[in-house]
Amino acid sequence: MATQSDKHYLAGLDLAGRRVVVVGAGPVAQRRLPRLIGAGAAVEVVAPAATPAVEALADAGEITWHRREYRAGDLDGAWYAVAATSDDAVNAAVGEEAERDRVFCVRSDDAAQGTAVTPAVAEHDGLLLGVLAGGKPRRSAGVRDGLLEALQSGVVDEHAEPPAPGVALIGGGPGAPDLITVRGRRLLAKADVVLTDHLAPRELLEELGSHVEVVDVSKIPYGRAANQSVINEHLIEAARAGKFVVRLKGGDPYVFGRGFEELLACAEAGVPVTVVPGVTSAFSAPAMAEVPVTHRGVAHEVVVVSGHVAPDDERSLVDWPALAQLSGTLVLLMAVQRIEAFAEVLIKHGRPADTPVAVVQEASTESQQSVHTTLAQAAEDVRNADVKPPAVVVIGPVAGLKH
CATH class of the missing domain: 3.30.950.10 (Tetrapyrrole methylase, C-terminal domain)
Structure with missing residues (x-):
């Protein structure tokens, strides 16, 4: 069988309702099965024994488990195969059958000997991310994790359309910038206007684009304080002007943060509000x-x-x-x-x-x-x-x- 190159053609396979054979039912197979099941594949596992998790999938009817050793012909009618046993000879036999039958096959023991490789995969808001790094799984996983974090934080915006005008009341957490919620950070990255105070994580403001208007409405204890009615009016006016407005607070908006007062003011004015809870101090x-x-x-x-x-x-x-x-x-x-x-x-x-x-x-x-x-x-x-x-x-x- 030809040795696999480090250059791959990345494609999305539609496996829904199609036969996929996984040979082996140990920890490696256990990791591969959930995504195959999630893709709607008709998964058949061939193995004399299985981990409790794989056995549970079979008991639940999510896979078909043939409780025996692999034998020639098991890939008949398959669209995709995974050789995931602890026996290199068995994996090689599965790979050879797959090569003859023109079935793409992943070899868990020796990726270079297979005709397909499993990318580092993640899902985010309807997106399926797949990263290949020419046989360097740690590199592909690192890039995958970085992309996922960027999408979750809003640093990379997967939506071409700007958010609808309105207000988001976001709790920024106790102070450290990485203690804001994923949803809070994502919405903050979409803001046209940000009303913030001295308790909100100030480092997050550095990540905002130059077009974003930042308004300091700090209520400094025992010092100067922005009047709450003025804050409410600013939120409403900016939203009515077609802006997406973020009210960024420290802690949680609803724990002594006057968040509900701002929600009531916006609701009375007909301005839509999204509330994002924060980690309360x-x-x-x-x-x-x-x-x-x-x-x-x-x-x-x-x-x-x-x-x-x-x-x-x-x-x-x-x-x-x-x-x-x-x-x-x-x-x-x-x-x-x-x-x-x-x-x-x-x-x-x-x-x-x-x-x-x-x-x-x-x-x-x-x-x-x-x-x-x-x-x-x-x-x-x-x-x-x-x-x-x-x-x-x-x-x-x-x-x-x-x-």
């Missing part, structure tokens, strides 16, 4: 500092509380005496400035003064720092460490866990 910031907000046998509840107003403020909707009676985890957001008041009210109503506390500043970024203290000492230790917003305060036994 309430849980991810403690995780980055190796603090679990729950742990078996330690905490059975987690309560997330906004600290943007003091406990005695008439605008407060929080039942602080009730929270003090809980034994689980309290996560306070926007609480650094008033941490002394929160600690005092919790201790006053029954939370032990020695309750562990962890404060995590700018989680997932290069500026991340953590302070481990107790409820009684929290205010002093936070001041001494010069902790600044954004920071997340975790109160409860989980904050004292060590590994």
Whole structure:
């Protein structure tokens, strides 16, 4: 049989309803079967034994399993074959039969001896990607992964049409640019206008095209703040002007992010809105500092509380005496400035003064720092460490866990 060259003709085979024979039912065959099944092929496996996964496919009727050794003639009527046994001699025999019958055949043991090779494959939003690298599978897999990541992130846009005018409320996660969701990054790459703030991952803005209008609507704690009504108006006006507008936030839009206020304003104005949840800092910031907000046998509840107003403020909707009676985890957001008041009210109503506390500043970024203290000492230790917003305060036994 002729030795295969490193130059291939890449084609998409329509195997739906057509006979495909896979000789062997071990781990290699197990990897090849799902995509053949997904292509609609009439897959027949020839092997005396199979892995549990292959056996399950046969039991489910997704393949036909001939529980015996390969024999000449097994490729009769086949359109495609895969030789995937652990016996090189059997694979060679399958390849020779395939050559005689003009059936394209993949050799798992020696790709150069087959008449076809399996590309590094991935699927994305209706696209099937296949990469061949002349017999260098690691290279083809690396290129495949890079293309897939570029498509998922929106760096490569597979859609020729621009998105319809509207607004996307996107949570950017706790700070690191690679903690935004795949969907969020993809939509961000399509934006005509981006309204962002200081909590959103700023590195993501560097990836935007020069045509994208970026509007800073930062609400800096205890400093200048963009009025929410102005933000709403800007979203609506830009969308009505035919733009695709992204409101990029830190964390999650619906966790103390005023995302629903913006959705209501857009809905009232007849502007379509897409909501993309983000990784909330309430849980991810403690995780980055190796603090679990729950742990078996330690905490059975987690309560997330906004600290943007003091406990005695008439605008407060929080039942602080009730929270003090809980034994689980309290996560306070926007609480650094008033941490002394929160600690005092919790201790006053029954939370032990020695309750562990962890404060995590700018989680997932290069500026991340953590302070481990107790409820009684929290205010002093936070001041001494010069902790600044954004920071997340975790109160409860989980904050004292060590590994």
